[in-house]
Amino acid sequence: MSNWTDLENKYYMQVARRQPIVIVRGEGTLVWDENDKEYLDFTAGWAVNTLGHCHPVLVRAVEEQARTLMQTSNQFYTIPQVKLAQILVENSCLDRVFFSNSGAEANEGVVKLARKYGKTHRNGAYEIITALNSFHGRTLTMAAATGQPHYQEQWKPLAPGFVNVPYDDIEAIKAATNSNTCAVMLEPVQGEGGVNVPAQGYLKQVREWCDEQGLVMVLDEVQTGIGRLGSLFGYQRFGVEPDAITLAKGLGGGVPIGAFMAKEKFCLLAPGDHGSTYGGNALTCAASFAVVNYVIENDIPTYAETVGQHLRNGLNALASLYEIITDVRGMGLLIALQFSSDISGQVVSLCNEEGLLLNPVRPNAIRFMPPLNVSTQEVDTALERLEAALIKLISG
Numbered sequence: 547m548s549n550w551t552d553l554e555n556k557y558y559m560q561v562a563r564r565q566p567i568v569i570v571r572g573e574g575t576l577v578w579d580e581n582d583k584e585y586l587d588f589t590a591g592w593a594v595n596t597l598g599h600c601h602p603v604l605v606r607a608v609e610e611q612a613r614t615l616m617q618t619s620n621q622f623y624t625i626p627q628v629k630l631a632q633i634l635v636e637n638s639c640l641d642r643v644f645f646s647n648s649g650a651e652a653n654e655g656v657v658k659l660a661r662k663y664g665k666t667h668r669n670g671a672y673e674i675i676t677a678l679n680s681f682h683g684r685t686l687t688m689a690a691a692t693g694q695p696h697y698q699e700q701w702k703p704l705a706p707g708f709v710n711v712p713y714d715d716i717e718a719i720k721a722a723t724n725s726n727t728c729a730v731m732l733e734p735v736q737g738e739g740g741v742n743v744p745a746q747g748y749l750k751q752v753r754e755w756c757d758e759q760g761l762v763m764v765l766d767e768v769q770t771g772i773g774r775l776g777s778l779f780g781y782q783r784f785g786v787e788p789d790a791i792t793l794a795k796g797l798g799g800g801v802p803i804g805a806f807m808a809k810e811k812f813c814l815l816a817p818g819d820h821g822s823t824y825g826g827n828a829l830t831c832a833a834s835f836a837v838v839n840y841v842i843e844n845d846i847p848t849y850a851e852t853v854g855q856h857l858r859n860g861l862n863a864l865a866s867l868y869e870i871i872t873d874v875r876g877m878g879l880l881i882a883l884q885f886s887s888d889i890s891g892q893v894v895s896l897c898n899e900e901g902l903l904l905n906p907v908r909p910n911a912i913r914f915m916p917p918l919n920v921s922t923q924e925v926d927t928a929l930e931r932l933e934a935a936l937i938k939l940i941s942g
């Protein structure tokens with residue numbers, strides 16, 4: 547234990563399950579701890595560092611904007627906010643955007659949008675159907691939306707108006723729909739729930755049901771958006787156009803920003819209905835624009851799919867060698883490896899020793915969410931380090 551971990555123990559609210567590593571700097575897929583030990587970072591700020599750590603394009607955008615203008619209020623127009631709005635709208639099926647500071651806040655905003663639609667177009671309907679095993683954030687309202695009991699139990703009474711149904715099950719959505727329902731909100735691939743990829747037809751069935759019933763189809767793309775699944779937006783992998791989406795994580799590439807976007811028909815929020823002091827500020831928007839523009843100009847999503855396939859191939863090769871691996875799943879660069887027992891914590895600790903950072907997303911599964919521009923060589927090194935960790939574990 548270092549001085550910093552001791553001080554954290556003393557002064558910080560003890561809410562995070564931290565690995566015993568103090569990260570002091572990063573470059574690309576690499577980070578270094580306070581003892582100058584180098585790691586391959588396959589957690590990437592929790593699927594946030596789209597272009598890796600300290601990408602020069604992002605650093606330059608932050609530096610220049612910090613020197614020019616960081617924050618005004620939303621009482622005024624700023625150029626970075628408009629530029630980011632334009633690039634997101636022009637490259638998606640959505641027509642307008644609002645910027646928040648986080649994923650949970652983006653989801654709160656989209657719930658307001660869906661409820662306003664329900665109020666005005668569906669006789670005051672307000673209920674939102676979400677999935678079990680989902681994750682939508684940690685505000686009190688998002689605890690109700692998030693269909694995982696351990697995120698809910700302690701905070702009861704939960705905000706009313708959310709129904710959690712099994713994921714990848716269209717019949718469950720149909721059965722939960724009633725005259726109070728205004729929207730369905732789902733992740734295209736569940737991230738925190740363990741990287742759960744639905745059947746290819748699921749989101750199309752949800753689309754059809756929402757059209758038939760006049761419900762708002764919302765996709766929470768906080769984790770899947772901006773290239774993570776091998777397309778700029780996750781919905782593109784499933785051949786559907788949602789009515790609204792939320793973004794955060796990879797949108798900023800490291801600066802805190804979130805967004806919700808919607809088709810014109812659903813953009814009913816009027817002046818005064820919603821707002822944020824920091825949301826869409828010049829600094830984060832300039833940074834985010836640099837990231838999104840780079841991702842689009844260099845077709846990073848296609849690259850992420852190719853290198854993701856390379857990683858999945860390598861993991862499948864390990865699965866054929868080691869019986870403790872029972873599943874490899876994911877899309878693009880959002881991938882999980884499942885074990886036959888609850889050993890993900892041990893695997894992650896052993897990988898730390900080998901110089902590879904991973905996330906134990908479930909007691910029996912680890913998650914890979916490296917920067918989208920990770921090299922195939924770095925993936926190969928990560929696979930070697932993972933195998934070394936597994937050999938250590940098996941030989942006890």
Ligand SMILES: *Cc1c(COP(=O)(O)O)cnc(C)c1O
Pocket residue numbers: 647648649650651653681682683684733737738766767768769794795
């Ligand atoms: C991380 C995440 C959130 C919450 O985002 P915060 O920025 O932590 O509030 C919401 N939805 C999904 C799908 C996420 O992965």
